[in-house]
Amino acid sequence: MTGAALKTPANDxxxxxxxxxxxxxxxxxxNLLWEKTQTDHPGVDLAAPKNTPLxxxxxxxxxxxxxxxxxxxxxxxxxxxSTKNFSIDSGFFPLGSCTMKHNPRLNERVARYPGFAxxxxxxPASTVQGTLKVMFELQNWxxxxxxxxxxxxxxxxxxxxxxAGLMTIARAHALKGRTDKAVILVPDSAHGTxxxxxxxxGFKIRVIPTRDTGRVTVEAFKxxxxxxxxxxxxxxxxxxxxxxxxxxxQTISKLxxxxxxYFYCDGANFNALVGKIRPADFGVDVMHIxxxxxxxxxxxxGGPGSGPICVSEELRPYxxxxxxxxxxxxxxxxxxxxxxxxxxxxxxxxGQFGMHIRALTYMMSHGADxxxxxxxxxxxxxxxxxxxxxxxxxxxxxxxxxHECLLTDKVQKEAGVTTLDIAKALIEHGFHxxxxxxxxxxxxxxxxxxxxxxxKDTLDRFIRVMKDIAADVRNGDVDKFHTYPxxxxxxxxDEVRAAREPKLRWKN
Amino acid sequence: MRYLPLTAQNRKDxxxxxxxxxxxxLFKDVPKTAFMKGLADLPMHMGExxxxxxxxxxxxxxxxxxxGPFFLGAGCYYHHIPSTVDYIIQRSEFLxxxxxxxxxxxxGTLQYxxxxxxxxxxxxxxxxxxxxxxxxxxxxxxxxLMAMRVTKRSKVVYGSAIHPHYHEVLNSYxxxxxxxxxxxxxxxxxxxxxxxxxxxxxxxxxxSYAQWRKKCDEAGALLxxxxxxxxxxxxxxxxxxxxxxxxxxxxxxxxxxFGGPHLGFFACREKxxxxxxxxxxxxxxxxxxxxxxxxxxxxxxxxxxxEKATSNICTxxxxxxxxxxxxxxxxxxxxxxxxxxxxxxRACALADALKAAGxxxxxxxxxxxxxxxxNGDAKAVVEALTKQGIIAGYPVENKLIIAAxxxxxxxxxxxxxxxxxxxxx
Numbered sequence: 027m028t029g030a031a032l033k034t035p036a037n038d039x040x041x042x043x044x045x046x047x048x049x050x051x052x053x054x055x056x057n058l059l060w061e062k063t064q065t066d067h068p069g070v071d072l073a074a075p076k077n078t079p080l081x082x083x084x085x086x087x088x089x090x091x092x093x094x095x096x097x098x099x100x101x102x103x104x105x106x107x108s109t110k111n112f113s114i115d116s117g118f119f120p121l122g123s124c125t126m127k128h129n130p131r132l133n134e135r136v137a138r139y140p141g142f143a144x145x146x147x148x149x150p151a152s153t154v155q156g157t158l159k160v161m162f163e164l165q166n167w168x169x170x171x172x173x174x175x176x177x178x179x180x181x182x183x184x185x186x187x188x189x190a191g192l193m194t195i196a197r198a199h200a201l202k203g204r205t206d207k208a209v210i211l212v213p214d215s216a217h218g219t220x221x222x223x224x225x226x227x228g229f230k231i232r233v234i235p236t237r238d239t240g241r242v243t244v245e246a247f248k249x250x251x252x253x254x255x256x257x258x259x260x261x262x263x264x265x266x267x268x269x270x271x272x273x274x275x276q277t278i279s280k281l282x283x284x285x286x287x288y289f290y291c292d293g294a295n296f297n298a299l300v301g302k303i304r305p306a307d308f309g310v311d312v313m314h315i316x317x318x319x320x321x322x323x324x325x326x327x328g329g330p331g332s333g334p335i336c337v338s339e340e341l342r343p344y345x346x347x348x349x350x351x352x353x354x355x356x357x358x359x360x361x362x363x364x365x366x367x368x369x370x371x372x373x374x375x376x377g378q379f380g381m382h383i384r385a386l387t388y389m390m391s392h393g394a395d396x397x398x399x400x401x402x403x404x405x406x407x408x409x410x411x412x413x414x415x416x417x418x419x420x421x422x423x424x425x426x427x428x429h430e431c432l433l434t435d436k437v438q439k440e441a442g443v444t445t446l447d448i449a450k451a452l453i454e455h456g457f458h459x460x461x462x463x464x465x466x467x468x469x470x471x472x473x474x475x476x477x478x479x480x481x482k483d484t485l486d487r488f489i490r491v492m493k494d495i496a497a498d499v500r501n502g503d504v505d506k507f508h509t510y511p512x513x514x515x516x517x518x519x520d521e522v523r524a525a526r527e528p529k530l531r532w533k534n
Numbered sequence: 535m536r537y538l539p540l541t542a543q544n545r546k547d548x549x550x551x552x553x554x555x556x557x558x559x560l561f562k563d564v565p566k567t568a569f570m571k572g573l574a575d576l577p578m579h580m581g582e583x584x585x586x587x588x589x590x591x592x593x594x595x596x597x598x599x600x601x602g603p604f605f606l607g608a609g610c611y612y613h614h615i616p617s618t619v620d621y622i623i624q625r626s627e628f629l630x631x632x633x634x635x636x637x638x639x640x641x642g643t644l645q646y647x648x649x650x651x652x653x654x655x656x657x658x659x660x661x662x663x664x665x666x667x668x669x670x671x672x673x674x675x676x677x678x679l680m681a682m683r684v685t686k687r688s689k690v691v692y693g694s695a696i697h698p699h700y701h702e703v704l705n706s707y708x709x710x711x712x713x714x715x716x717x718x719x720x721x722x723x724x725x726x727x728x729x730x731x732x733x734x735x736x737x738x739x740x741x742s743y744a745q746w747r748k749k750c751d752e753a754g755a756l757l758x759x760x761x762x763x764x765x766x767x768x769x770x771x772x773x774x775x776x777x778x779x780x781x782x783x784x785x786x787x788x789x790x791x792f793g794g795p796h797l798g799f800f801a802c803r804e805k806x807x808x809x810x811x812x813x814x815x816x817x818x819x820x821x822x823x824x825x826x827x828x829x830x831x832x833x834x835x836x837x838x839x840x841e842k843a844t845s846n847i848c849t850x851x852x853x854x855x856x857x858x859x860x861x862x863x864x865x866x867x868x869x870x871x872x873x874x875x876x877x878x879x880r881a882c883a884l885a886d887a888l889k890a891a892g893x894x895x896x897x898x899x900x901x902x903x904x905x906x907x908x909n910g911d912a913k914a915v916v917e918a919l920t921k922q923g924i925i926a927g928y929p930v931e932n933k934l935i936i937a938a939x940x941x942x943x944x945x946x947x948x949x950x951x952x953x954x955x956x957x958x959x
Contacts, residue, residue, distance in 0.1 A: 033674070038785055049881060055824075055842050056645070058645070058648070058649060058652075059649055059863055060652075065866075067868065068864065068865055068866045068868050068869025068872065069616075069618075069863070069864035069865070069866060069869065070616055070864045070865050070869050070873075072869060072872050072873055072876060072940070073876060073940075074880055075795045075872055075875040075876055076879055077875070078879055078882060080769070080877065080878065081878070081882055081885075081899060081900060082740050082770055082899050082900070082901060083740055083898060083899030084740060084742060084743075084770055084771055084899070085771060085875070086769060086771075086871075086875075087767065087768060087769055087770060087771055087772065087871060088771070088772075090656050090657060090767075090768075090772075090867055090870070090871075091656040091864075091867070092653060092656060092657075092862065092866055092870060092949070093863065093866060093867070094866035094867050094868060094869075095863055095864075095866060097618065097864060098620065100860065100863045100864050101618055101621075101622070103863070104622045104625075104646070104856075104860055104863075105622070105625065107641070107642040107645050108622075108625045108626075108627035108628055108642050108647055109627065109642065110627075110639075110640070110641035110642040110644055110645075111627040111628065111631045111639065111640055111641070111642035112627075112631065112636070112639035112640065113626050113627045113628075113629070113630040113631045114626075114630040114632075115626030115627070115629075115630045116626060116627065119632065121632060124632060126632060127537075128537050129630050130537060132582050132585065132586075132773060134624060134629075135586075136585070136586070136589050136593075137791075138620075139589070139590060139593035140593070140598050140600050140769070141592070141593025141594055141595070141598050142596070142597040142791065143598075143789040144591050144598035144599040144600045144612070144789065144790060145596050145598050145599070145790065145792040146599060146604075146606050146610055146612065146792070146794030146925070147610055147790065147792050147794075148606060148608050148609075148610065148792050148928055149597070149606060149923075149925055150916060150917055150920055152917070152920060153596065153597040153839065153920050153925065154596050154597070154792065155595045155596070156591075156592035156593050156594065156595035156596040157592075157596055157792045159592050159595070160592055161590070167576060170574050170575055170576055171574055171576075173653060178869065182668035182669065182672070182794065182795070183668065183848065184845075184848065184849075185836070185846045185848040185849070186668065186672075186846075186847075187862075188846065189846060193706065196710070197663045212841075217837070218835075218836045218837035218839070218840050218843070218848075219836050219837070219846050219848050220848040221840040221841035221843070221845040222836030222837075222839065222840060222841065222843030222845070223836075224841065225841045225842070225846075226710060226711070226841060226843070226845070226846045227710045227711075228710050228712060228792070231841040252736060269686040270563065271561070271563035271564050272563075273563040276565050276567075276568075283902060287950065289894075298730035301570075301573070301574055302561075302569065303561075303564055303568050303569055303570065304568065304570060307566075307568040307569075308564075308565060308568040315608070317595055322537075324629045324630050324852075324853070325630065325631065325632050325852075326623075326628070326629060326634070326852045326853030326856075327628055327631040327632070327633065327634065327640070327642075327643035327852040327853060327856070328632070328634065328643065328665075328813065328849055328852035329633075329666075329795075329849040329850045329851045329852045329853065329854070330668075330794070330795030330849075330851045330852070330853060330854055331849050332795075338594060346706075355898070362698070362702070368845065368846060369706065370702060370703075370705060370706035370709065371671075371673060371702035371703050371705075371706055372607060372703060372706055372707075373608075373668060373669060373672060373697060373699075373703060373794075374670055374671035374672070374697070374699040374700065374703065374782070374793070374794075374796070375610065375669075375699065375792075375793025375794060375796075376670045376792070376793050376794075377793065378794040378795040379791050379792035379793055379794055379916065380789070380791040380792075380794060380795050381794075381795060383589070383881070386589075387585060389576075389591060390558065390577065390579075390580050390588070390589075391536070391580060391582075391585060392535075392537070393576065393577050393578040393579035394573040394574040394575070394576040394577065394578060394581050394855070395535075395573060395578050395579055396535055396537075396578075396579040397574065397576075398570075398573060398574075399535065399538055400538070402557045403540050403545075405557065405560050405561065406540070406545060406548055406549070406552075406557055406560065406642055407540075407548075409548075409552050409554070409560050409641050410548040410551060410552060412552075413551055413552045413553070414551065415950050426552075426554070426559070426560045426562065426563075428560075428561075449636070450638070453636065453638055458632070458639065459636055473859070478537075478538055478540075479537055479538065479539065480539065481539035481540065481544075481781045482539075482540060482544040482547070482548060509821075511638050511639075514638040514639050515638065515639065515641050516637060516638045516639075516641050516824065516826045517638065517819060517820040517821035517822050517824070518638065518821045519637045519638065519818050519819070519820045519821075519823075519826045519827075519828045520818045520819050520820070521637075521818065521828050523818050523819065524816040524818035524828045524830040525816070525830050525831055525833075528646075528807060528814075528816050528830060528831060529626075529657075529816055529817040529818075530651055530662045530663075530807070530814055530815070530816050530817075531648070531651050531652040531655045531656075531661075531662060531832075532648070532649070533654040
């Protein structure tokens with residue numbers, strides 16, 4: 027098929043024809059809001075203004091250019107758009123390192139209680155004891171689960187938590203007079219945010235190579251550490267991005283601590299440990315927790331997230347402000363400047379409270395017993411997938427894995443089918459692809475994280491499709507892979523064109 | 535255990551297929567000493583009913599904005615949210631989707647992000663906008679960092695009446711990289727990367743930008759305009775003089791929710807897009823030539839640049855951006871402007887009522903928030919009014935910063951003016 031032959035709104039516009047829809051069954055071709063029928067009245071009924079003289083010291087706003095669409099059309103527009111999305115509610119989402127687990131609706135209900143949703147962040151503490159209690163209890167749950175007693179809930183996302191954690195480390199060194207602590211050690215398998223965050227905090231980065239081993243070895247660590255004089259800390263994800271537990275971590279963290287450095291653990295993979303293993307017990311000093319991963323707050327198509335940090339007693343004085351305090355039977359936020367050792371404020375107000383309440387609801391639903399089962403089932407599911415696919419795909423690093431397993435396209439690539447093609451074939455078969463081409467230390471990586479909320483039946487269906495793909499490649503039936511997906515709401519998109527001629531907004 | 539589908543038999547069968555005797559065998563790389571002895575010291579699992587009872591009780595301990603007269607703003611505003619908004623953002627396909635990295639199955643998210651970017655660019659009078667940032671305070675800090683990248687200069691100058699949280703976040707971000715910053719005295723120099731002007735400022739005063747534009751041009755600095763009440767852009771002229779316009783868009787479609795999640799927005803001139811922080815969605819075509827959308831210009835982003843990154847932002851506030859886009863679609867051009875004017879008129883009515891009660895309004899200009907002077911400590915007055923079920927505003931020494939919105943009724947205004955008069959000497 028070629029673009030010219032298709033009836034599309036863009037082609038119609040070129041021919042000066044009125045816009046219309048080109049639907050195929052339930053596959054809707056939905057125009058932009060500005061291209062829809064415009065009405066002469068808002069979709070919200072408002073009181074009539076009195077048009078009294080303005081006290082703004084300025085004239086009134088001229089034309090903005092916003093669309094004007096009726097309420098029924100707005101609803102239809104967004105519902106139709108929604109049908110073009112894959113979601114965890116509609117299918118299996120084995121996206122490695124992203125923990126796409128079931129998002130319980132109870133969390134949504136509780137977050138919408140007016141007492142929570144209509145609370146203002148700057149109300150007097152006496153009027154918001156309920157919200158402060160939620161935050162305080164969440165602090166306690168996270169402290170117990172990580173073994174790290176100092177919790178600060180303000181970071182807005184995982185990367186923001188990294189920033190908070192590294193600022194905490196920087197502040198600790200600064201106040202202890204260790205001015206030469208300027209380097210953060212980061213393995214080459216780390217998430218891109220780790221080195222980016224260290225740079226944003228003014229640190230230099232020294233890379234620990236893990237390419238051959240998939241793990242940080244004591245040897246490689248010692249080499250990167252040197253005499254340790256300039257090392258402020260290290261950022262390690264554990265389990266790491268290859269889905270493996272860093273088996274030498276206790277030795278490594280001891281060496282780091284002896285050199286006066288702090289161990290920052292990226293908590294992206296906490297789902298493998300929750301309720302069973304405490305990071306403090308393998309040497310972690312600071313860790314951010316992605317509430318939107320481990321604790322099931324919805325990803326929302328890319329946020330809002332929430333990335334609280336948990337720190338050791340030693341680092342507690344330095345975390346960002348404010349934290350919630352409980353004194354004399356009541357709760358309050360820290361006053362500004364009350365804790366002068368703090369590394370400062372990193373966000374307006376006190377964090378993504380709407381995510382805090384959802385996460386606490388989820389934790390209470392599982393309890394201590396359920397959370398342990400979460401990590402055990404997550405690890406079991408990943409190992410099951412690995413065991414069923416290791417005959418068909420290259421496994422670059424020997425298992426057992428933790429909550430995600432790593433495969434590559436090494437075998438299939440020889441026949442011209444790459445990781446990207448396999449990902450698009452999965453879309454064609456109704457699955458969301460795994461994480462592709464990450465971690466970078468493995469060529470053609472496919473990182474599969476099933477999570478604990480998938481049934482064995484779902485896993486078996488996924489395994490079956492993955493096996494069929496491998497079989498087709500073995501049998502030389504490969505041409506079709508370059509045409510996938512064919513049945514999705516869109517075919518492969520031209521990303522080069524998007525970047526070369528950026529078109530970032532609608533213009534009349 | 536209602537969220538865990540595996541049966542005991544499943545677990546047994548799967549372990550057998552793996553060839554492991556127990557689940558703990560799968561954890562063999564974890565040092566023995568790192569395992570918890572028994573369960574965490576936390577409550578056991580609970581049913582929905584028990585949780586609703588417990589957390590519903592916590593919610594009921596709050597005196598929320600719906601319970602009585604409410605005049606607190608200070609960067610977070612109590613507005614009405616149409617029912618459609620919450621219905622749309624709870625659609626599974628939006629709520630439980632991931633970042634749209636697989637565009638073939640994420641056109642829903644990508645198209646509304648494109649619409650969101652278009653709306654923000656129009657509202658701010660700028661050429662382009664990103665797909666949102668965490669909140670207004672971090673957006674402003676990112677604007678300062680971006681101005682430093684564009685100008686290759688290191689000094690940031692700002693007004694003394696910016697929101698205190700925005701100020702503190704800016705301090706934190708700039709201190710991290712050792713950059714210079716100071717409140718402005720009107721003198722810019724050849725080290726100045728940008729001037730930040732907040733309008734309306736923390737006390738509600740409205741500014742125009744022609745003078746600042748001139749000074750910035752003379753010094754070769756960028757002009758950054760910040761607003762934490764995006765609704766003001768429905769009544770005030772667009773800040774077309776600015777190089778970057780950013781701030782907080784919570785007012786349209788997003789609940790106050792005790793401070794988050796809210797919605798940072800960020801717009802700028804097109805020539806700066808490669809220095810912009812945050813996600814960008816762009817238009818393209820698919821293999822059939824059909825219009826489609828993708829995340830683009832990702833070479834700016836941390837996951838590609840790693841230690842060379844200029845920003846560590848990895849996410850946006852997708853669902854909040856959706857709430858904004860739905861609410862603004864419902865309002866449309868006319869509704870948005872009408873809502874802005876109603877807010878201003880409610881604030882004017884409140885100012886008149888307070889003047890009649892003997893208070894002095896400090897502002898020469900305002901949108902929906904202004905400052906009055908009290909005889910004495912405003913914090914004590916705010917506390918006193920909570921006893922009458924009134925949330926009065928934000929106290930700063932002997933000043934009280936007060937916001938009115940379309941939610942402020944005649945009765946609320948009258949009750950507030952009378953109570954405030956009664957509570958002050």
